[in-house]
Structure formats: structure tokens, C-alpha cells
Amino acid sequence: MTRRIALAVAWRSIHNFLTNPAFLLPGILFPLFFFTAFAGGLSAISGAPGFDFEGGYTAFQFVFVLLQSAAFGGVFTGFGIARDFEVGFARRYLLAATDRRGIVLGYALAAFVRALITWTILTVVALVAGMEIGGSAGEIVALYVLAVLVNLSATLWSAGVAMRVRSIQGGPLMQFPTFLVLFLAPVYVPLSLLSGWIHAVASVNPVTALLEAGRGFISGDPTVVALAFAVAIALPLAFGLWARGGLRRAEAAG
Amino acid sequence: MSGGLRTQVGQLARRSVLRTMRQPAQIVPSLIFPLFLLAVNSGGLKSATNLPGFPTDSYLTFALAVPFMQGALFSVMNTGTDLARDIETGFLNRLALTPLRGAALLSGLLAGAVVLGVVQAGVYLSVGLIAGAELAAGFGGALVIVALSVSITVAFGTIGLFVALRSGSGEAVQGLFPVFFVFLFLSAMSLPLDLLETDWFHAIASANPVTYLLEAFRSLLIEGWNIGDLALGFGIAAVILAIGMFGASRALKTRLVRT
Numbered sequence A: 001m002t003r004r005i006a007l008a009v010a011w012r013s014i015h016n017f018l019t020n021p022a023f024l025l026p027g028i029l030f031p032l033f034f035f036t037a038f039a040g041g042l043s044a045i046s047g048a049p050g051f052d053f054e055g056g057y058t059a060f061q062f063v064f065v066l067l068q069s070a071a072f073g074g075v076f077t078g079f080g081i082a083r084d085f086e087v088g089f090a091r092r093y094l095l096a097a098t099d100r101r102g103i104v105l106g107y108a109l110a111a112f113v114r115a116l117i118t119w120t121i122l123t124v125v126a127l128v129a130g131m132e133i134g135g136s137a138g139e140i141v142a143l144y145v146l147a148v149l150v151n152l153s154a155t156l157w158s159a160g161v162a163m164r165v166r167s168i169q170g171g172p173l174m175q176f177p178t179f180l181v182l183f184l185a186p187v188y189v190p191l192s193l194l195s196g197w198i199h200a201v202a203s204v205n206p207v208t209a210l211l212e213a214g215r216g217f218i219s220g221d222p223t224v225v226a227l228a229f230a231v232a233i234a235l236p237l238a239f240g241l242w243a244r245g246g247l248r249r250a251e252a253a254g
Numbered sequence B: 001m002s003g004g005l006r007t008q009v010g011q012l013a014r015r016s017v018l019r020t021m022r023q024p025a026q027i028v029p030s031l032i033f034p035l036f037l038l039a040v041n042s043g044g045l046k047s048a049t050n051l052p053g054f055p056t057d058s059y060l061t062f063a064l065a066v067p068f069m070q071g072a073l074f075s076v077m078n079t080g081t082d083l084a085r086d087i088e089t090g091f092l093n094r095l096a097l098t099p100l101r102g103a104a105l106l107s108g109l110l111a112g113a114v115v116l117g118v119v120q121a122g123v124y125l126s127v128g129l130i131a132g133a134e135l136a137a138g139f140g141g142a143l144v145i146v147a148l149s150v151s152i153t154v155a156f157g158t159i160g161l162f163v164a165l166r167s168g169s170g171e172a173v174q175g176l177f178p179v180f181f182v183f184l185f186l187s188a189m190s191l192p193l194d195l196l197e198t199d200w201f202h203a204i205a206s207a208n209p210v211t212y213l214l215e216a217f218r219s220l221l222i223e224g225w226n227i228g229d230l231a232l233g234f235g236i237a238a239v240i241l242a243i244g245m246f247g248a249s250r251a252l253k254t255r256l257v258r259t
Helices: A002-019 A021-041 A043-047 A057-086 A089-096 A101-128 A137-165 A168-183 A196-204 A206-219 A225-253 B003-021 B024-044 B046-050 B059-063 B065-088 B091-096 B102-130 B138-167 B170-174 B176-185 B199-207 B209-223 B227-258
Strands: none
Touching (some): A002 A021, A002 A057, A002 A101, A021 A043, A021 A057, A021 A101, A021 B176, A043 A057, A043 B046, A057 A089, A057 A137, A057 A168, A057 A206, A089 A101, A089 A225, A101 A137, A137 A168, A137 A206, A137 A225, A168 B024, A196 B024, A206 A225, B003 B065, B003 B102, B024 B046, B024 B059, B024 B065, B024 B102, B046 B059, B059 B065, B065 B091, B065 B102, B065 B138, B065 B176, B065 B209, B102 B138, B102 B227, B138 B176, B138 B209, B138 B227, B170 B176
């Protein structure tokens, strides 16, 4: 039964964003835009002393944009959940679903499909732009698995916020912390080239492990793999509890 | 300016300024967001100063030009959204029944952008200098930075007015934000023009007026007094202002005819 609920919720969400360019395009265009601006405009940074990434700056930035699009795919789905609550549709879900966990699962499935579309386009654009891939097939699969787990984490985080606030006004609460945690990681240069406060923050930021592992996979030089997967698995577990709490709050609010 | 026109502009300017100052939601993001990006980028891209040909050893000084441009982008949103709200609520229709002149309406609406421009420039510059940025042109340069910031903020504000008058929708004005963000990111925002290695990116950034607005700020921060860069910066602001005002005036006439 949970599976049927999830599929029904996912189908409606997917249909909504596929048929409305205002919902579909930002999720696709923003990552492409960031990729273009960073990989194109900052390529000279790879010539800075100490920049020792083997795979080229395009691949270096591709990993960041891939994980960023994964996270924002989840955040945009959170906007959809908030909108469903605002217009009252989510209340109908709550009334109709026998197992309400299926609702959250359905939204997560929709977020995954949304991210998959973006990743496909992003990957094609990166390859056309001459991105070098030094990693094996298995390592590239591992990179995308990390992205899937980031997408799931962001969806559960945003779902938790959306079901607590139950209004699109909660959008900044979903978006800003995600933006913050992503940009307080080694976005432009490896961690070793950061200094001062940003190095201190990035060193304890869990996103750093995800980025370093992802960049290791794409260049064929895996690094901090265990830590990255530990983080990538812990995050959805923690945010799963957060989303479950949000669901209970929404149920209590009727 | 005749006494009547002065009164009209004054009344609308007062309303515009008060409306801007009473909405922290308009002011706070336009201060916080650019400063956050300044902090992140100046930390994250510090190693760029080791590149041969980078004009300063302080990335913070180099990056301090960017918040002024981001602040101007917020001006598009704020000015346009305010006018769109006037259209949506019917306030513009009521104004159309008065003998108010179009020039007074547009000039008055930009008063809020002037105030916002001054506040933004003051905050960005103060925070930047406190954080350790250099200002090669000294106190006089600080005044010119504020003047340039206000000029750009007002010039961009006219684009917000134009879109609001053409569309009559706050949502359409908000939709401009990503477009302007593209202009900002596809410029010499993160590295000097000479250090942009990718050919197509270099070509786009060279043709992007935002690059030269950034260079005008940077000339004061890094070099001192470079009259050529400053003239180009103020000149581009004047051209944007002229085009924006022309477009907004035409759109206002069309909208008032519709009314």
C-alpha cells in the first residue's frame, strides 16, 4: 500500500514539474549556469601554485555542480510540498493515505526523477565542454550514488521544513541553510588551498568529504571514500527523522 | 524644475523613501546576501592572488567590487516590485486621475533606490574596510565609490520600473533576478579580464558592461585614480539610466492610455 501511495504522489509531482516550465526550468538552468560560470570563468585558478587536481578544472567544478543540483533538486521539491500544503492539497493526501510515510516517499521519488533529468543534461553539457574522466565505471557510479544520497538528504530536510511551516514562505528556510553548507566547502579550490576561517569551517563541513570523494572518483584517485559514504548515509537517516517529525506536526495540525 | 513638478517629485520621493525604509525585507537581504558571498569568495578564492598578473595580493579588495553590483541588482527588484504593487493595487490608476506628470512619477519612485544605494554602499565599504580591504584612492575614492554605487543602483532601478510598467506584475519583476545574475556571473566578477583563460567566456565578459562597472570600482580600490576606468563606469551607468528612463517613460504612457 505504501508503494502505491508513493507512486501516486510521485506521479502527480513529476507531472506538475514536467508540465510547468516555471517549475522545471530553474532546476535545470541554475546548475548549468553555475557550471558555465565556474568552469569557464575560473579555469585559470587551476594554475595557482598548489592546485594539484589531476582531472582538470571542468571536472573539478562538475562534481560541485552535480552535488549542488542534487541538493537543490530536493529543495525545489520542498517548495512543491509547501505549495501543496498552502493550497490545501496536502490535507487531502493526509486524509486519503493509509500509510502517510508513503507521501514523503513519493515526494522523494519525484525529487530523484527531477535530479535525474538535470544530471543527464549537466553530464552531456560537461562532456561536450571537454570534461576529462579519469575514473573507472565503478567510480563514476559511486559518484552518482553520492549525488542520489545528497538528493535524498536535501529532500528530507526540505520536507521536514515544509511540513512544519506548511507555506511557501518557508522557502528561504529550506534554501538558505542548503546554500550555506554547500558554499562553506572547498567550492573553487581544494581544501589544502583554503586558509583562515573558511579553511576551519570547510574542514568540519560534512559536504567537504562528499566533494573530495566525488572529485577523487571522477579523477580516478579515490579519497576519503569511507568518510564520504558514512556522511552520505548518515544525513538521510538524520533528516528522515526530521521529516517524520514534520509529518507528525502536519498531522497534528490537521 | 518648476515649483509644481518639484512638489510632485518631492511627495512621491518621500513616499518611495519611506516605503523602502519601512520594509526590512527589502533592505536586509540586499545587505546580507552580498556580504555573505563576499566572505565566502574572498576566503575561497584567496589563492587566485598567486596567479601571475593578478592585480593585488588581497582577494578581499578585488572581490569588494562585487557587492556593489549585487546591491544594484536588488534595486531592480525592489523598485520594480514597488511599482508593480502600485499597479496591482490600483494606486497608479488613482495617480493617473491627478495632474501628476510622468517624469515626476518616475523620478519620485527612484528616490527609494537612491537611499538604498547610499545605505548599501556605506555598509559594503565599511564592512570591507573593517575586514581588511584596501582603498587605494583614499577618502575621496570612498566618496566616488558611493556616488558610482548610487548611479548604478538608480540606473538599474529604471529597468525595474520599465518591466513593472510593461508587465504590471511583481512576479515578472522577480523573474528578472536570475537574468541579471547571469550578467553578473558571466563577467570578470571572480578574476580580472586578462586572466579569463576560456576564450568564449573571455569574449562574453569583454562584451558584458558589468565587467567595466566592476573595473571602475576596482580601479579606486586597487589602483587609485584611473580616470579612464571611472569615466567608462559612470558612462555605462548613464547609458543604462537613459535607456531605462526612455523605456519606462514610453511604458508609462502606454499603461496610462490603457487605464
